[in-house]
Amino acid sequence: MSINKEKYSEIINELKGKATLVAVSKTKPVEDILELYNLGHRDFGENYVQELTQKYEQLPKDIRWHFIGHLQSNKVKYIAPFVHLIHGVDSFNLLREINKQAAKNSRVIDCLLQVYIAREETKFGLDGYELNELIGSLPAQQLTNIRITGLMGMASFSNDSDLIRSEFKYLKALVDKHFPSTTNNPQPATLSMGMSADYRIAVEEGSNLVRIGSLLFGAR
Numbered sequence: 001m002s003i004n005k006e007k008y009s010e011i012i013n014e015l016k017g018k019a020t021l022v023a024v025s026k027t028k029p030v031e032d033i034l035e036l037y038n039l040g041h042r043d044f045g046e047n048y049v050q051e052l053t054q055k056y057e058q059l060p061k062d063i064r065w066h067f068i069g070h071l072q073s074n075k076v077k078y079i080a081p082f083v084h085l086i087h088g089v090d091s092f093n094l095l096r097e098i099n100k101q102a103a104k105n106s107r108v109i110d111c112l113l114q115v116y117i118a119r120e121e122t123k124f125g126l127d128g129y130e131l132n133e134l135i136g137s138l139p140a141q142q143l144t145n146i147r148i149t150g151l152m153g154m155a156s157f158s159n160d161s162d163l164i165r166s167e168f169k170y171l172k173a174l175v176d177k178h179f180p181s182t183t184n185n186p187q188p189a190t191l192s193m194g195m196s197a198d199y200r201i202a203v204e205e206g207s208n209l210v211r212i213g214s215l216l217f218g219a220r
């Protein structure tokens with residue numbers, strides 16, 4: 001297997017100035033990752049802890065590894081030394097564990113809270129109410145080794161682009177509500193939404209980080 005270089009340049013040009021591309025390399029061999037790396041790409045996303053740690057060991061150390069899967073608390077310790085951004089945080093206990101492991105590694109780990117936006121039962125994440133609760137409870141907790149920099153979500157697996165668009169709009173509204181940019185904090189929040197099938201809609205709706213696998217690496 002080998003990567004689709006034309007598609008890669010096309011997507012990079014399309015996203016320029018709008019969104020960061022995280023190349024989702026789960027199940028793909030390190031050779032494929034190196035091909036993209038050699039084109040200058042540095043942001044890669046993985047879903048499984050064991051696969052991620054193995055790839056981390058084999059690949060150049062300036063890769064920014066994004067953990068985009070469902071993270072179990074007992075596995076945080078394996079990725080805490082090096083992970084760049086954890087996308088799918090959906091519980092307070094998990095945040096506390098990330099904070100603890102980050103402290104052990106003398107790091108501050110950036111996290112995104114995952115919001116449940118799809119009309120499907122299978123996806124993880126907080127609903128709007130739980131998100132409110134979690135964000136409201138944070139200041140009292142003094143989790144000084146994590147930084148919550150924005151939100152992540154996955155739209156319904158559907159051909160209905162109006163449905164997908166409305167789900168992305170909802171997530172954008174939540175990020176604007178909970179992470180407003182201010183003069184003290186001009187850095188815009190990270191809004192991780194959009195995959196191979198729906199990244200164009202996501203970017204139109206305000207995504208600034210897309211997670212794309214199969215368009216670059218082929219079907220899994």
Ligand SMILES: *Cc1c(COP(=O)(O)O)cnc(C)c1O
Pocket residue numbers: 024026047068069154195196197211212213214215
């Ligand atoms: C696998 C995966 C992706 C990439 O999916 P593609 O459809 O291959 O682009 C993006 N985000 C998450 C959370 C994933 O698990």
